Amino acid sequence: MVTKQFSGSPEDADLRRADSLAREIFSDVANKWALLIIEAVGERTLRFSELRNEIEGISHKMLTQNLRMLERNGLVDRSVHPTVPPRVEYTLTEAGQGLRKTVDGMCDWTHRHLGDIEDARRRFGA
Amino acid sequence: MVTKQFSGSPEDADLRRADSLAREIFSDVANKWALLIIEAVGERTLRFSELRNEIEGISHKMLTQNLRMLERNGLVDRSVHPTVPPRVEYTLTEAGQGLRKTVDGMCDWTHRHLGDIEDARRRFGA
DNA sequence: CAGGATCCAGGCAGATACTG
């Protein structure tokens, strides 16, 4: 994904398209807030305000912005209940669940290596 | 990681510390360039300039900045050969390899769902 | 070649106010 080199040949055109799309998606998804949102939703169904409370430090704006992006890419479903006051619920799509598994992996990794990282930082300080 | 709520009790103090550290690491690592660098290095040993060539679009500054960060957190090893001209090589540490596995997962996921995502985007456009 | 330092523009993100 990162290393692919293309020739100028025409049959590489669609490969190049796929690759640039992959890059674009990766750029969308590989950001702190998006991943935290995916982690937070998990297998549940959460309302906008619930998400806002669950994810410490996220602003109203970042939450909506990233939710739109995730919806656009088919990672979250957004269902609006036309009641008053309105009720909007978010869940992960199947694709979203797939991604979540890898994010879970990242979280596990983080917790498993907390000690290593603290050590590394101490060494780096010197 | 995202949802944890703490009481004010003192025995939660270290839990809170660990959690905030985890958050910090996650924020460091869950960014586009860091993950692309980890992916690019893989199991190889690459020089600064090689990395710069492999990772399309990364600037000199972003590369050094992220490499320092990854080194600080013990994810990459940096070895300087005191020749002239200097030769600096980067490899993943064991911890780095662990993280790479999850990043590989993300890349796989991306490629597996390219079609889904294109569809989702088309639907979203309407 | 590797990378630090500096300058500067553009975009990101927060705060606030307003709608359905």
Add this chain to the structure above:
DNA sequence: CAGTATCTGCCTGGATCCTG
């Protein structure tokens, strides 16, 4: 309650120049 819109500051990240 959920969301859009606008304004603004700042901080990220690119370009450039300089060292060992």
